[in-house]
Amino acid sequence: MICPSTPRLSTGKKTKMIRIEKPILRIGFVPLTDCAPLVVAQEMGFFTEEGLTVDLVREGSWAGIRDKVAYGVFDAAQMLAPMPIATTLGIAGVRKPTITALSLDLNGNAITVSNTLFEQMSEALPQMVEDRKLSAKALKNVIDDRKAKGKDKLTFGIVFPTSMHNYELRYWMASAGIDPDQDVNLIVVPPPQMVSFLKDKQLDGYCVGEPWNTVATLSKVGRTVITGYEIWNNSPEKVLGVNSDWADRHPNTHFALIRAVLKACDWIEQQEDCQPVVEMLASEKYVGALPEIIGLTMCGKYQFELGKHPELMPDFNVFGRFAATFPWRSHAIWFVTQMKRWGQVPEDWDERMIAEATYRPEIYRAAASELGINFPTQDYKAEGKHDQPWTLYSDDRDALTMGSDVWMDGQVFDPAKPAEYLARLRQGRGGVTSGKL
């Protein structure tokens, strides 16, 4: 046993005999550090404890994850948080009702640019090295200069069209008045290829999850200009997705699966030493990267510059705290606003209906209630109002500590008024530091 501490969560002695409809499951994951909850559930026996035998299958592409869940090759999979929405709506490719009742983590991405672009940006706006929120403005200056000199557009990589990475990168750019559809080229690049494309100058920058930012820094190929956390504190990132039919046919299996992963997230949270999780992830079976590299961000440290001490970023990955596992319908509404903002879905589609169909907190609660843990009783929350941890009270339960939720440009999101929010974003292009610079 690696873990000396007593797990906080347990099904207790009152375990009821429930029939698991499908005890043997195939679950897909992509080799990124935030597959940790699934890996821990497997390695620490939480799946077994819930009566499940799980085959964790490494998948190379997000499209592969989507299709294999849609067509039943996988029972469930680690998905990009907007993916259940995109698949349900059939934005690209398959149209299959897909749901999530469990978030796997918050944060975890960063924007990295080539050394050349980093130099140009820090020349254009030297303060951006200290105040990373100014990096978008620095990029805007570089782009304006390139336009004036008739140079080619810069090219940035994202991991998937309907991903937090895409919306994050676009948000960051637009905050400084850069039009991501006009002023730069955006292309999709598989995460493991990002670093080599950056090195070969096919990319000038990218937004990706770990370990691919740290790898660029440590191999002197690029520099991180801002993390996803700094763009939006505690933003949604990956979820456990299943197709809607599957969930209807296997309710108990779904509950058991959610409980196993909840226990894993809680276990990660309880560890004082992050090394055991790092070692598990580093294995060839899972992420297949050096523990020294994975160990930085997984242990709350970020290497912004080679040769310097890593900066403390305790919330770079959030798995268990801040109600990180809860599938907030307000997050789903936010994703639909971004899909509208960037022309992926028609303007008149109803955010709330989409959120209710795809994000399923009632399933989460039904599964989690047997663990005796504290969870939100509301489905929606506003974003952008807290720059410090805050407390969410739920009925008859203890207070829940929530993370800060501000955006780099100080916007506020009210899930009840998505259209107004979207209108503000569209007006506000160029808002970050206008006047000051």
Add this chain to the structure above:
Amino acid sequence: MVVDEDAARGRALANVLNDSGYKVVGLVLTGEYLPSVMADAKPDVVLIDISSPSRDTLEMVSSIHRDHKRPVVMFASDDDEQTVQAAVEAGVSAYVADGLSLAKFKPIFQVAIAHFQKHQSLERELSTAKSSLDERKFIDRAKGLLMEKRKCSESEAFSLLRKMAMDRKQRIGQVAQELVELLQIVN
């Protein structure tokens, strides 16, 4: 165009397609920069390993923006669920240029599915063969060790192994492997 990180499978599919009267304009075997390859080759159909990381790139070159008409993933244009299911299970997917009719695309896709299925069953046979070979070796080792420790005959050693397997509801090969590993640790 064929994109497959499994070089042998990709080459073989390209040959089959060429022999069937289609023209393979590009064969991409490793993580090349797909947007440029696509721009040069201008394929009507891209056949690609379903798990290939390059698929995500194709997704974007495809139909993400509602205002742009571009190649679409097979699922969007194909209402034949069975074909799609077979493709996903075989591990192949396709992207079709806007305007190419289903009638023209379908036969190409069927060839690819059949090819991937064949490859898959070959691999399965190989891995079964390999694991039974491995198990064979462990059973022989375990028998030898038992004969030495218990001073018994070969057939007695084998009956002992079989009894252990039945008691534990495991395959005999598995029991043998565990026994060999255990004895290595103990000694």
